[in-house]
Amino acid sequence: MNISEVARRAHLPAKTIRYYEEIGLIRPARDANGYRAFRDDDLHKLAFLARSRALGFSIEDCRTLLALYEDETRASADVKQVAQEHLAQIDDKIAQLRGMRETLAELVQACHGDNRPDCPILRDLADGT
Amino acid sequence: MNISEVARRAHLPAKTIRYYEEIGLIRPARDANGYRAFRDDDLHKLAFLARSRALGFSIEDCRTLLALYEDETRASADVKQVAQEHLAQIDDKIAQLRGMRETLAELVQACHGDNRPDCPILRDLADGT
DNA sequence: CCTTTACCTTCCAGTCACTGGAAGCCCTAT
DNA sequence: ATAGGGCTTCCAGTGACTGGAAGGTAAAGG
Numbered sequence: 400m401n402i403s404e405v406a407r408r409a410h411l412p413a414k415t416i417r418y419y420e421e422i423g424l425i426r427p428a429r430d431a432n433g434y435r436a437f438r439d440d441d442l443h444k445l446a447f448l449a450r451s452r453a454l455g456f457s458i459e460d461c462r463t464l465l466a467l468y469e470d471e472t473r474a475s476a477d478v479k480q481v482a483q484e485h486l487a488q489i490d491d492k493i494a495q496l497r498g499m500r501e502t503l504a505e506l507v508q509a510c511h512g513d514n515r516p517d518c519p520i521l522r523d524l525a526d527g528t
Numbered sequence: 529m530n531i532s533e534v535a536r537r538a539h540l541p542a543k544t545i546r547y548y549e550e551i552g553l554i555r556p557a558r559d560a561n562g563y564r565a566f567r568d569d570d571l572h573k574l575a576f577l578a579r580s581r582a583l584g585f586s587i588e589d590c591r592t593l594l595a596l597y598e599d600e601t602r603a604s605a606d607v608k609q610v611a612q613e614h615l616a617q618i619d620d621k622i623a624q625l626r627g628m629r630e631t632l633a634e635l636v637q638a639c640h641g642d643n644r645p646d647c648p649i650l651r652d653l654a655d656g657t
Numbered sequence: 658c659c660t661t662t663a664c665c666t667t668c669c670a671g672t673c674a675c676t677g678g679a680a681g682c683c684c685t686a687t
Numbered sequence: 688a689t690a691g692g693g694c695t696t697c698c699a700g701t702g703a704c705t706g707g708a709a710g711g712t713a714a715a716g717g
Binding site for chain 3: 530531532542546561562563564
């Protein structure tokens with residue numbers, strides 16, 4: 400498989416796949432002409448990475464997960480821990496965004512949004528009141 | 529005011545304040561010795577920026593908001609539009625995170641987290657099933 | 658007056674995960 | 688022979704800082 404085919408099948412841009420090789424997540428073979436020659440194994444790994452990234456795991460988490468995936472003697476507890484920590488981070492992020500959302504929604508609500516300069520949004524940003 | 533005092537009062541790291549000057553958000557005067565000499569006006573702007581950033585506005589949004597803040601002839605509608613667009617982006621982000629959270633929580637739930645290698649999390653990442 | 662300590666300055670590099678673009682080689686079809 | 692598309696590498700840029708080095712300056716203590 401050339402890069403564009405594997406990109407299509409793994410749902411990743413070709414650029415990203417090259418980048419993943421650069422940082423050592425995959426090691427595709429090369430044809431005589433220098434083109435990357437992807438095996439099914441590479442495709443599986445890339446699909447694994449695409450799904451891990453879609454769940455918001457960092458690249459370093461993905462590296463860990465991929466290593467666990469390939470390690471037949473892994474303990475599922477190790478996988479679970481990575482996932483749980485990530486879940487906690489997502490919860491933090493959601494909480495933070497909800498806080499912002501609440502404040503912002505109130506301010507937007509309070510602003511007339513007309514031609515006059517008076518604006519509760521700016522007042523709040525200026526005074527923090 | 530020197531940078532450390534204004535940093536303390538605006539709740540921003542000194543590094544960030546220097547960065548904000550570099551990108552043209554503020555233009556503090558200079559003392560003869562080369563130290564930045566912050567006026568109350570600079571402090572107000574920095575506090576404004578700190579609060580805008582805390583609500584998740586991008587630096588470019590902050591630039592716009594600061595310009596509106598300083599423009600006595602602004603229309604509040606312009607401010608409201610920036611805030612509303614940002615609110616919509618936050619909502620998108622929350623929705624995306626909630627999607628991830630839901631999937632992840634299910635997977636974490638399903639994983640025994642013991643010494644055995646069998647793991648629904650890895651299965652899902654590998655198969656997408 | 659000297660030294661220490663705590664500021665302040667600039668500049669450069671690194672973060673994270675790509676993304677865009679340039680320059681150039683390779684393969685296929687006409 | 689040429690046109691097109693795909694492939695390669697390398698370099699630079701994104702956003703918003705953050706860390707650290709190298710060096711000037713100020714205030715306090717001895």
